[in-house]
Amino acid sequence: MPDTQFAQRLLRWFDQHGRKDLPWQKDITPYRVWLSEIMLQQTQVETVIPYFERFTQKYPDFESLAQAKQDDVLHLWTGLGYYARARNLHKCAQIVAEEYQGNMPADVEQLVTLPGIGRSTAGAIASIAFKQVAPILDGNVKRVLTRFYAVEGWPGEKKIENALWEKAELNTPCKRTHDYTQAIMDLGATLCTRSKPRCEECPMQQDCQAYAQGKPTAYPGKKPKKEKPVKQTQMLMLQSPEGKLLLHQRPAQGIWGGLWSFEELDMETDASEHLLTRYHNKIDIQRWPSFNHVFSHYTLVIHPILVRINKTPDEVRDDNRQLWYNPHKPKSIGLAAPVKKLIDQIKTLSEEFTLE
Structure with missing residues (x-):
């Protein structure tokens, strides 16, 4: 035609x-x-x-x-x-x-x-x-x-x-x-x-x-199948006595470039040992169920760990690359989707605890 x-x-x-x-x-x-x-x-x-x-x-x-x-x-x-x-x-x-x-x-x-x-x-x-x-x-x-x-x-x-x-x-x-x-x-x-x-x-x-x-x-023909690689990470959700969460800004390039996220550890690192060495003061560690976040070219398995500390470390202060984030009075910042999901869950938990 x-x-x-x-x-x-x-x-x-x-x-x-x-x-x-x-x-x-x-x-x-x-x-x-x-x-x-x-x-x-x-x-x-x-x-x-x-x-x-x-x-x-x-x-x-x-x-x-x-x-x-x-x-x-x-x-x-x-x-x-x-x-x-x-x-x-x-x-x-x-x-x-x-x-x-x-x-x-x-x-x-x-x-x-x-x-x-x-x-x-x-x-x-x-x-x-x-x-x-x-x-x-x-x-x-x-x-x-x-x-x-x-x-x-x-x-x-x-x-x-x-x-x-x-x-x-x-x-x-x-x-x-x-x-x-x-x-x-x-x-x-x-x-x-x-x-x-x-x-x-x-x-x-x-x-x-x-x-x-x-x-x-x-039609159209399918993309040739290629097995998606699977990567894993531990996300440390550090929570201060006031209920604020420590976020880090990711580098401009790469996955979630410029967005704010939790500190991450590879799977070989012992999270408990890392936290005790770094913060010294008493901490309460809760390991949450892992979940998948799918990117176009790989799947990321996230292992969330809620870490409650009884004293805010002096060396951790708001600056250009990290901040204490109040989920009840959120700042206008870009959050990676799974991070926002976890923050919402923490916020819900704290509200339920307050109601009780």
Whole structure:
């Protein structure tokens, strides 16, 4: 089917059934489009909506976000995952504010030089915010195109990805590109879904090769299976007599970069001996059940240890890399998801103890 027919059919469907009331589709600006596209990377729309609304309320433009403290940005991002996105978001806002006077560049080639913006995100910003002709290839679009053209193989493979970019470029129209971009993302999100595609309602069904084969869910091809490694760590939840918890800020790079977490020990280290050597004073140690935290490339088994001390050590004071955190009067800081989970459990325990 010629590219014009693909786009026309999709746009007719979009005019009738496309989503047009999402928060970032109102009062469209380059800032709001960019923010939504970064948040939507590997994250569902329903999850993003409240984060987007909180972000735009506190930081309505590039300048306000650029002036924010990284801790405040990470705090607002807590729970959304993939925290490198938040750090890149902050860096990108600073560059746009300082080097582009608060005006995001409209050119795809310039956009991809900014932190956190890849080719597909750049295409979405250029087409939706600036109405330029620019293709996109996010997860939803890959699924639509692999099914429509019955493209064999895993889209993460460079050869397959390049073939899909060619299809994306072929089908992107010269007119109404901003609507087309939203339309093809909507089709993948609402009808051409991963496990239960609603093919009977799909405007592309007539020429979809995967549908003709009777096996739409066979596309896209699965990523080659690779056993996820398992790592383990002990988390020391040090609690002062006043109920405050000692947190450490992680290095800017790496897992949970810039976020606040508990002190960690490897599994070979005897936690009791480590604590007694370090703090000397009387401590109460409670070992909690371990639990898994799954990253994209490995599983982390966390062994939490609640450590109550009867005297706050003199050498431990609030500074730039560690702080005593009051769970009942929390500071606006970025917390790693399992750390927030543990803090909430400690807070609940202390409240139950107070009630008793």
